[in-house]
Amino acid sequence: MASKEICLYPPVPVVHVPVRLALRDIKPPPTTDSNKDDNNSKNSHENDEKKKREALINSNFTNFIHRDKISDIKIFIDGVQVNNSPNAEEKKKSPILSSISKFFSGDSNNNQKDHFYGTPDAQFIPLNKESAIFIPGVEHANKELTISFTMKKKTFELKSTIEYRHQREWTSIGAQDGGDDAQHPIRIMQYNIQADCYTSPGGYPGCPPYSLYRNYREHVLSNYILEWKPDIACLQEVEVRMERLRNSLVDAGYQHTPLCDLAKYQEEQAIVYYRTDRFDLIESLLVNYRQLKDLLKPKQLEPLARSSCTSKYIDLLGDSMHHNKFSFALLKDKQSGSHILAGSVHLYWGAPSYDVNYFLQVVQLQIFMKLAENILERNSLPKDTPLVVSGDFNNGPGQKAYILMESGEYSLNGYPLTHSFNMKSSYALRPQGEPKYTIRTKHFFGSIDQIWVSDKLKVSKILEIGDHYPIQLPSLTDPSDHIMLLADLYVSNNNDKLTTTTTTTTTTSTTTDDINNTNE
Template identity: 25%
Template sequence: MSSPPTISRLRLLSDQPVEGCELTPDIFLANGVPAHTCRLEYKWYRSITKMACSWCGKTPVIMQRLTDDSYFCSVACFTNAWQGHPNQHRTGLTSSGVRTETAKQAEGWVGRDFTETTEQKWVEVSDVSTYIPSLDDAVTPLSADGSQKGIAKTLKTNYPGTNRTNANRLGFTLLTYNVLSEIYATADAYPYCAAWALPWNYRRRNIMRELINYRADIMCLQEVQADHFENFLEPELAKYNYAGHDVEFNTIARQRHSNDRNVLNRLLKDNVAQLLVANTHINASPEFADVKLWQTQHLVLEIERMLTQHSGSTSTIPVVAAGDFNSLPGSDPHTLLANGLVQPENGDPSGVLATLPLRHSLPLRSAMATVGAHANASAESHELQRMEPPYTNYTTSFVGTLDYIFYTVDRLSVGGLLQMVDDRQVQEHTALPSPLFSSDHTPLLSEFHFKR
């Protein structure tokens, strides 16, 4: 009979717990035994003793000196107390709690007035594999230098003005948001972001609260990994009566170009369009400008096909096309959508555009450019592409507008927009993502009215 497996290592990827964001430990068993093949028992405990800094007496504490179970509220206090640490070893003072007066002098803790600490008391709070800290756990996110930033992690913004404009009109709201896939949210890509704020276990609760707070009738999400959708987003959003449907660009590519292997290989980029209204995530690579345009054109062709199939015309049903188009204002994809036709700026070097019309008949207009949600917007201006927001993607290597909500202006009108994120909040943590904003993109939300 084989001996039961033993735990060789236990760790938490998030070294700084945050209220409302789950903690899931990584468990490594001896001899490489997979953890999922064993029955594991979990116990989570919360201290019910209010811990104060052993140096200055302040709370909360963020550091512990393991040799004597003393706690400190800052790196500075830990450093100040550390000068007496060698004396502690020399005098053999290993008892827990605040030092006696004799011990304080031996350790260099002279002139401080301390209160005796009590033995730490703990209460069990959970027996499942994942624990979500609550406000009762008194945990807060900290900046890299240890300064407290509070527990707020999302920004709730209102529509411009005091009331929504469609209170007595038939309409809907639509949100588009690139939530930043876990495979891209790495320390190498975002070295300025606190390490504890990058894991999906932290960001997913942050993002979920943000999505629910917007209360959009339709959500268009991009960079949603399949396992994250199936295991988290779909069941969580289903609680609020949301459902989704996927259509892959690869399916279209295989249908249209199955006989040309070179063209097919160039077009297979694993980008996805969701057709609730019409939601897309266009390929991001700058060297594939023709693929960006190809995908945008086929998105519009698919919209036109569905309109014709359902109503016999492309002009009877309102359309919204939203998403991360990975294209700047004035680029070929943006021009095609906004103007209805385009001449490719760099031609067609790979021949993937030769059979495309590079035009459409839908009267599309950008919601953000039409109404404007930034200081330079002007409703009278006809140069709509210059009225897009200054950015929807903000990192240290790139700042620009890549996300849009296009709509058919003959059937819909814009009644309100979500205000753009304040620059100061974006720059507070250098760039996006950050502990406050869990994606490198900003969300866009528009309220639409049906024209009668």
């Protein structure tokens, strides 16, 4: 049985109140007249102190409580006072509790200081167990946590919720035949992290409003992604503005494919992160469907643009700013020397007609797979080079894009759409097939996220989803409406079918000019 763990994100409560627990002094305005008498100086000082107190009380998240203002602190679970500290008596003797001082001051050299609240000059709550004044246990799950503290004879209560994050189990997929490569699997993460522009509190009434904001979600996302240590992470709905998330992943040794141009109001995109200690980047490509003429060879684009079956969808893709920026990363394993091409996709959804959505998706996918062929050709690599196409397909088993990926062909009103790769979905190898859902919201739940791999890659194990999720995501511990998928892969020495058992270099950056030079 998997070990149980209680998670409070961040490890100290983040609360939706007009006063934030952190340190920032509000300096009074400088005195310009040095000839004022003592009474005027005293009155000026009192006015400054009054303004300072008013600013603290009426904070709009830009001002913070100084730790010296705190004189007492108590913790309650569902209204019952608790004390989780073994040194409680010793701390009570301190004029200002040592734990509170540590709790609010933090480490002045803490690298996270410049990123968490977006206030580089502020000391903030350090996010670690040593500095936490309360560590929740299993018995506290789903109960209300109240922190009561006194500031200048005024008592404030800050409320947060303790949420239990269930552990997930692995399913092993048969015997391994990959030799040395099987001993060093490639861990692929698939995760639509939900863009901040789609997390309006009004759309998620069951989720505490503060947990939908970017500061909170970026902290949870970075910890959640790094916890699983993926070699390659295919993420969707990534915003350029998510600097804290990006910085935390880069600091942990990851790099990413190109970012879109924020100045052109391109809100979100699909992206590939990869571990720099394992892979060398050979080529990366941002696939913007508004620039198809710069991406596809003329002989690939012209038939799609001329056909009455597909031309209107090409036009729609050229006009859309929505779900139209995907990514490729061609990587070389530093240890084995083998290449792997990883693609992150987010197929279109948002047209008023279901048919338009589904037809746009298969056209997007057809183009994406052609671009995969082009990348391998540009780098003189064989067509059976290991390929991973991971993403939010907005499609499930039996639907159009799924059929195209699985069979390699689909007829769009008589127009043949094809690709040359033999692909399989990692989670379809489970005894039960694809999971019941990979997204769970108030309005929709279904299995629409997949990790597709070519026949040169074998699946060693996948991370099960389970059935413990609330009716609606996101939540305090799961920061997206989609559920993260994880698969361990290895390069196979043969194509034998596997049985399933369940258990608990030189880097070049491709530019538009480079692509045009290879177009025919």
